[in-house]
Amino acid sequence: MTDNILISHAPASGEEIWRGSYGDVEAAVSAARRAWAPWAARPLTDRIAVLRTFSNLVRREGEEFAELIAREMGKPLWEARTEVDAVVNKIDIAVQAYAERTGKKKLDAGLNASAALRHKPHGVMAVISPYNFPAHIPNGHIVPALIAGNAVVFKPSEKTPAVGEALVSAFHRAGVPEDVIQLLVGGPEEGKALVAHPGIDGVLFTGSAQVGIAINRKLAANPGKIVALEMGGNNPIVVTDTPRLADAAALIAQSAFTTAGQRCTAARRLIVLDSIYDALMAELVPLTR
Template identity: 65%
Template sequence: MAESLTSHEPATGELLWTGAAGDPDAEVMAARAAWAGWAARPFTVRVETLRRFANLARAQLEPFADLIARETGKPLWEARTEVEAVINKVDISVSAYAERTAQRRLEGALGTRVAVRHKPHGVLAVLGPYNFPAHLPNGHIVPALIAGNAVVFKPSEKTPAVGEFLVRLYHEAGVPEGVVRCVQGGVETGKALAAHPGLDGLLFTGSARAGLALHRQFAETPHKILALEMGGNNPLVVWDAKDLHAAAAMAVQSAYLSAGQRCTAARRLIVRDGAHQELIETITRLVDRLIVGHPHANPAPFMGPVIDNMAADQLQEAFLELMGRGGRAIRRLDRKTDERPFLTPSLIDVTEVERRPDVEMFGPVLQIVRVADFDGAIAEANATRYGLSASLIGGAPELYDRFWAGVRAGVINWNSPTNGAPSKAPFGGIGLSGNHRPSAYYAADYCAYPVTSSEADSARATIGVGLADPTAPANIEG
């Protein structure tokens, strides 16, 4: 009997969705049966099908955003921006495919031509996260479909309703049902899907721990593509900032958007010791004004709850551990109500904490680290196994050049928040943040593989060296 699944609204606890765990084997087999027909369709047909999907998403923007807001708890205004990202992904992916996987013709030797073209891998699994349950898996699925792959998508078990809605839009747009399959389920379903021999690759967005497990699992299958997009322990350095209010606003945006549930969220605020007080006071005043509330509340909240009570409990335990190890709370991580996972944005000075945990605290927690000089700031920024996002606020161009050259991350910003990476550029990290398969504009790179061909209209060949004279008597020894 199939496992029963439910989804509840984080903000209210109300039941939103019920269903049953799917069968990864059946879904992969359905995708394998449909893949060749989809890959054989002209590129223009695949593109127009995905553009119909974008138009359908645009027509369904409000109910789509409402569903995202209810299932994740994020404010409705933010859910709308997620749907807009889903819509925009199609045209961006078409441009990226044309640029990153363009066909090329070169002149070869002896009148031959050299052609470079790309082929789809086949059937790809996509494992999606709960923080952006439509935008992030869509960022894998759209370029995969454009390239000619079939996809088996497993949404996060915490956001199954959004995943189901997204797949229904693909089918309504004309993507064959076998080409995009949705398999619901928890961790065991994800493991079974990832291990399926019928897959040609897996595209993952989620935690570093799960990504490392997938990396080990795929170690003996180099013929399968594996793209890992994981988290970050991201540094935000504020140094010689002329406008403290702007710096404070960027720090708040970096740390607390989406209730801190972004892989690019700032986890560590690095400041010059002794010159930091006014900045921290400015940030604190802004933090105290942030509205934490129901996604549909009026006035609109800045942030909603974290995804569920378990996540809230774990965050509070981690915050208390930091305090127990010498951290000084400037704003505590408080729970608005024990029944629901609404957390207040927190600030904690961890400069005196020895052996600070190098973990991704996936919530509204910003840790302050004071350093003596800019070399110390760069060293502290790099004091992590992760390497996703980093940002410098303030300083002259020469200081940013030092920061850019010295910091290890896949996204490095100046006078800009750590989050909100542009979709028209590559997005990915190093270390525990990824495996050098950047997504966004570069997703085309892992959705198709290049094929090099030497081609001629007729066969012409000679062997000019190493042949005996046919008129000479045979030389037989022995």
């Protein structure tokens, strides 16, 4: 980072991948507030059609997306390709989830009365995402928010702004209006300002527990704002008495070291029976070298 300029470098080579100015939180939120009502007023079928166009676009350009993810984040290309697949597949998952949670419902009640359940967009959602899955994780928040008629201000990790820019560009090229989803480049200060902005109706955050707890405290006095926090995990693997120790060792290594362990689902603790400990270590240790 330099004065008001963010620069992204490839972790493998140090080459400069991206540079750009820090975003303007006030301008981004104000534009999103103006844009979300017209987007919400469009028929659901139109919004879904636009997002299916986005899915098809990412599928067509999948190799370019994967190469960018691999270069900027540092994960191997095969893993970056699986991330692109997850971005593409999210549309169908989100459409189905929306259908299951909305629509008309018949309520069985003893009262001689009728009840109506109406769903409406929240408004402008802030999406703040980490660097380990720079396309898949924010996409998992952005797509459902757009389907439901919300606008989005998306702040990617300062480590992966190029992937964030490519993702937002794909939404725009697919037909999502530019002010409906906006890229906010920046670091912690921009993130804090975005969370605190009164024009934000909710925060969808994935990242560290420390930051997530701070967001929760900041918004605790605003119960009308939706807050979704995914703050990692502390995941054990339990190995019981099994003759398939080689398979167990391979799964342990895969869970612990894929993405260099930088994922919320990575194995962090290993619980093993004393009776098989030595035999399991004989299989596992060589895989870690």
